[in-house]
Amino acid sequence: MTRPNPSSARLRPGFPARLDTRNTPATQARPAITPKPLPGAGHKNTLIHGVGLDSSAVRQNMVVKLAQQGLTDAAVLQAMGSIERHRFVDTALVNQAYEDTSLPIGLGQTISKPGVVCRMLELLRQGSPGRLGRVLEIGTGCGYQAAVLSLLCHEVYSIERLRGLHDKARDNLRHLRLANVHLLFGDGMPGYAKGAPYAGIIAAAGGEAVPQAWIDQLAVGGRLVAPVSAGLTSAGKQVLLVIDKTPQGIRQSVLEGVYFVPLKSGIA
Numbered sequence: 001m002t003r004p005n006p007s008s009a010r011l012r013p014g015f016p017a018r019l020d021t022r023n024t025p026a027t028q029a030r031p032a033i034t035p036k037p038l039p040g041a042g043h044k045n046t047l048i049h050g051v052g053l054d055s056s057a058v059r060q061n062m063v064v065k066l067a068q069q070g071l072t073d074a075a076v077l078q079a080m081g082s083i084e085r086h087r088f089v090d091t092a093l094v095n096q097a098y099e100d101t102s103l104p105i106g107l108g109q110t111i112s113k114p115g116v117v118c119r120m121l122e123l124l125r126q127g128s129p130g131r132l133g134r135v136l137e138i139g140t141g142c143g144y145q146a147a148v149l150s151l152l153c154h155e156v157y158s159i160e161r162l163r164g165l166h167d168k169a170r171d172n173l174r175h176l177r178l179a180n181v182h183l184l185f186g187d188g189m190p191g192y193a194k195g196a197p198y199a200g201i202i203a204a205a206g207g208e209a210v211p212q213a214w215i216d217q218l219a220v221g222g223r224l225v226a227p228v229s230a231g232l233t234s235a236g237k238q239v240l241l242v243i244d245k246t247p248q249g250i251r252q253s254v255l256e257g258v259y260f261v262p263l264k265s266g267i268a
């Protein structure tokens with residue numbers, strides 16, 4: 001399957017991207033990340049330099065283990081080998097940053113385990129050699145997956161409903177100065193129409209169904225990867241769903257069981 005590079009699409013939004021908050025007065029629109037130099041060397045993770053986590057060997061080891069699990073997309077493995085996951089977790093957890101485990105990131109949320117991030121990004125890219133065009137991520141969390149995505153597509157729009165995590169992601173990503181990552185504070189249920197159409201949509205939180213808005217905002221030839229529950233499996237269980245928007249219509253595949261935090265409406 002080939003997917004169009006939507007970078008030439010007429011709907012390409014202006015920058016910085018802002019959520020249209022006219023219908024959600026409680027929300028304060030925030031500008032997207034503007035790459036700025038770090039003020040001095042005061043980044044919190046300066047602390048962990050010298051304990052080995054800033055060495056690429058530790059990430060290569062993680063990548064080798066991911067490859068042993070059968071994850072084979074070289075571009076995704078390379079991207080995961082270059083983004084320092086330990087910079088996205090709390091200091092007390094950095095020693096577990098390269099284990100294949102999910103970790104708490106505050107406010108009851110978790111960063112997905114590397115194996116799941118790798119699998120979902122691999123699915124998102126399947127059949128599309130080269131960089132994807134614009135991608136929408138629902139659930140920025142700590143910003144790790146957005147950072148990996150930034151190496152695999154032209155533009156990343158990442159939306160988070162919890163202000164505390166939106167702010168944390170912005171802090172975590174600052175050192176990378178990624179001009180193609182646009183962080184949005186808001187409810188991702190209605191997607192983000194201003195960035196549409198998307199070559200890919202990826203959700204890091206699971207609802208009972210994929211909102212129709214996400215499918216509407218997918219480009220023809222685009223792919224959506226999301227955890228979903230209910231209806232498809234027994235109560236409480238989630239599966240990975242892949243939706244392809246083809247010129248002939250929607251094609252849906254139900255894949256393996258997964259465990260993600262719930263997709264919730266509104267902001268907090």
Ligand code: SAH
Binds near residue numbers: 105146187204205
């Ligand atoms: N990709 C993230 C994983 C974050 S966990 C990372 O790399 O850290 C999933 C996130 O989805 C949580 O932060 C949760 O607050 C967020 N979320 C849940 N429902 C949402 C919604 N409707 N809109 C935006 N974000 C949502």
